[in-house]
Amino acid sequence: MGEAHDLSTVPTDVLLCDTFSQVPEDGNALSLLLTRTQLFIQSLSATSASSGSSRASFHLSDCISCRAFRGKDSRDIGGYFTAIFFPLRGMLGTAAYRQRISRTFRTEASRDREQNLKLARTWAQKICLLFDEQGHPRLLPSPARFLVLLNPRGGTGKAFSLFETHVMPMLTEANAHFTLLVTERPNQARELVRERDLSAWDAIVVMSGDGLMFEVINGLMERPDWATTIKKPLSILPGGSGNALAASINHYSGHQQVTGTKLLTNCAFILCKGHPVPLDIVSLTTSSQQRIFSFLSLAWGFISDVDIESEKYRFMGYARFSVGTFVRLTALRTYRGRLSYLPAISSSEIRDTTADMKSSSADRTETRVLEDSLVVPLDQPVPSHWHTVEDQFVLVLALYQSHLGAEHFTAPMVKGPGEGNIHLFYANSRISRTSLIKLFIAMEKGTHLDQEIAHLIHVPVVAFRIEPSESTGIMTVDGEVIECSPIQGQIHRGLGHVLSLGPQL
Numbered sequence: 329m330g331e332a333h334d335l336s337t338v339p340t341d342v343l344l345c346d347t348f349s350q351v352p353e354d355g356n357a358l359s360l361l362l363t364r365t366q367l368f369i370q371s372l373s374a375t376s377a378s379s380g381s382s383r384a385s386f387h388l389s390d391c392i393s394c395r396a397f398r399g400k401d402s403r404d405i406g407g408y409f410t411a412i413f414f415p416l417r418g419m420l421g422t423a424a425y426r427q428r429i430s431r432t433f434r435t436e437a438s439r440d441r442e443q444n445l446k447l448a449r450t451w452a453q454k455i456c457l458l459f460d461e462q463g464h465p466r467l468l469p470s471p472a473r474f475l476v477l478l479n480p481r482g483g484t485g486k487a488f489s490l491f492e493t494h495v496m497p498m499l500t501e502a503n504a505h506f507t508l509l510v511t512e513r514p515n516q517a518r519e520l521v522r523e524r525d526l527s528a529w530d531a532i533v534v535m536s537g538d539g540l541m542f543e544v545i546n547g548l549m550e551r552p553d554w555a556t557t558i559k560k561p562l563s564i565l566p567g568g569s570g571n572a573l574a575a576s577i578n579h580y581s582g583h584q585q586v587t588g589t590k591l592l593t594n595c596a597f598i599l600c601k602g603h604p605v606p607l608d609i610v611s612l613t614t615s616s617q618q619r620i621f622s623f624l625s626l627a628w629g630f631i632s633d634v635d636i637e638s639e640k641y642r643f644m645g646y647a648r649f650s651v652g653t654f655v656r657l658t659a660l661r662t663y664r665g666r667l668s669y670l671p672a673i674s675s676s677e678i679r680d681t682t683a684d685m686k687s688s689s690a691d692r693t694e695t696r697v698l699e700d701s702l703v704v705p706l707d708q709p710v711p712s713h714w715h716t717v718e719d720q721f722v723l724v725l726a727l728y729q730s731h732l733g734a735e736h737f738t739a740p741m742v743k744g745p746g747e748g749n750i751h752l753f754y755a756n757s758r759i760s761r762t763s764l765i766k767l768f769i770a771m772e773k774g775t776h777l778d779q780e781i782a783h784l785i786h787v788p789v790v791a792f793r794i795e796p797s798e799s800t801g802i803m804t805v806d807g808e809v810i811e812c813s814p815i816q817g818q819i820h821r822g823l824g825h826v827l828s829l830g831p832q833l
């Protein structure tokens with residue numbers, strides 16, 4: 329059965345109570361009890377009544393589907409309903425993750441086939457109504473229509489088969505409609521979301537790594553109607569190797585840190601049950617006046633070196649980052665440059681992006697641009713109230729989500745995708761290899777900031793500028809390589825939306 333429960337704790341707010349049997353038929357009569365939040369199942373057989381396994385309960389917030397139907401055999405007068413749950417389960421000592429449990433119940437309360445079907449329908453409809461009411465309002469139409477963009481080359485190249493085995497059945501059971509588009513080349517997704525009418529879909533789902541999400545966000549921001557289209561909810565299904573956004577959303581949704589198909593199942597559940605929450609976007613400007621929109625990170629030095637240099641170990645999946653970290657540690661590089669930032673000291677600086685949009689939309693045309701009101705042009709010195717550090721750096725990382733990768737819990741202080749902070753981490757050349765090893769080991773569980781790691785600085789900021797002295801290093805935005813040259817950016821709090829089970833942070 330499901331979770332054992334003590335019937336003495338069954339609440340008084342019972343909405344439905346009837347006798348069913350469980351299918352496949354085991355001959356035992358069951359008492360089903362429905363409250364606003366749970367389905368309780370109690371065996372009525374004398375033999376099992378004394379055992380704990382004769383009782384179970386399921387939370388309706390874990391339910392993705394409930395349907396009533398007749399028996400296949402026309403002589404069968406029973407009425408049936410099937411409820412599908414994805415409760416969090418895990419072996420003792422291991423992280424819990426969403427696992428599918430399907431329960432089918434049959435009633436023969438009446439001698440009339442139609443009456444039995446009617447009773448089964450009453451249960452199924454009530455359960456559907458109640459599971460929609462659990463937690464935050466879903467806010468997406470029902471049935472929801474998703475545009476799924478899938479990169480078959482992401483990660484170890486298994487995204488398509490994983491979609492077929494782990495996602496498609498769940499979407500079908502949850503009665504979600506989807507259009508699947510398998511990308512054939514880089515930038516196809518970017519062009520598609522930039523040029524197509526997206527009104528036929530309620531959310532855009534990316535099944536890949538962070539690179540395809542980067543394409544989607546930048547494609548949306550290139551549209552003349554970007555100000556409205558960027559609000560279309562996005563959703564991520566991990567099909568890459570880093571999967572930082574997927575791991576972050578999994579974390580904000582109250583799930584434990586898991587990887588692989590466990591993370592995928594959790595994220596598919598979030599897609600079926602989540603609600604749109606604000607997503608911060610950092611607007612970056614390069615010295616060649618290129619505008620880049622980022623949802624995750626900007627890295628220069630150690631982290632971007634590992635990310636890009638470990639591409640050749642892609643076949644290893646996530647292990648590529650551990651191998652890359654080890655290789656780079658043996659030949660540590662340093663990078664001279666200037667780092668400037670505006671600390672997030674007052675809430676007035678954690679800006680709501682609507683202010684930036686209003687100021688730039690006086691004429692209300694659809695071609696307005698998003699203004700970066702916290703920064704001055706790159707060829708001018710930063711404002712005097714900014715902080716500046718000139719040094720020989722080992723790493724510089726600006727991160728706006730909790731995870732830098734599925735097993736890199738780099739910014740544990742981030743509780744939601746729209747908090748309005750950029751977490752700036754940097755270390756200069758005085759950091760030792762031992763400290764770096766300690767840092768990367770502790771980062772897996774997010775305990776690195778509790779330890780004294782000398783020469784590692786963390787500061788929450790709302791805007792920053794990086795000016796490398798040489799152009800030889802590797803710089804990445806959301807894991808994608810960009811030209812290593814002066815760049816600056818500022819946060820736009822809650823500019824986008826992403827599906828999550830967490831609060832509106």
Ligand SMILES: Nc1ncnc2c1ncn2[C@@H]1O[C@H](COP(=O)(O)OP(=O)(O)OP(=O)(O)O)[C@@H](O)[C@H]1O
Pocket residue numbers: 479480481482483484511512513514515536537538539540541543567568569570571572807808
């Ligand atoms: N069909 C395709 N063939 C080759 N490259 C593609 C295709 N579709 C998309 N791409 C490109 O693949 C790149 C990598 O994809 P993505 O980042 O999503 O996966 P990943 O690198 O495995 O994951 P992560 O970024 O989480 O490490 C993206 O920049 C995207 O433009």
